[in-house]
Amino acid sequence: MSKWMEIINLEEGFPNGEEAVGKLRSGLRSAKSRGVIFVKVIHGWGSTGKGGGIKRAVRRELPKLREDGHLREWIQGSDWKVVDKTYLKWYEKFPELNRDQDLNRNNLGITMIKIR
Secondary structure, three states: OOOOEEEEEOOOOOOOHHHHHHHHHHHHHHHHHOOOOEEEEEOOOOOOOOOOHHHHHHHHHHHHHHHOOOOOEEEEHHHOOOOOHHHHHHHHHOHHHHHOOOOOOOOOOEEEEEOO
């Protein structure tokens, strides 16, 4: 495995929610095929005045992606903290997660995903 975590920036290119979800699905498939374990999704939180359409679309899609086998679980940026139960479970096997710059920052514009 060459890389244990990657970033998918859904804001790049200013897509609408539907386009962003397609980009997310494609990015997760690609990362999974290369053995990546975690993906940080940058979806923004609506600070541009568009109301966080990408963020809402991603959050609606996450349960479907899990059902389809594209991911195992996720943590919203607001919960990406060392006290979160899911984080603690991930950290036991991957202590490198504590080096993530968004950890404990209440970043509403990201979602952390475990795909394997």
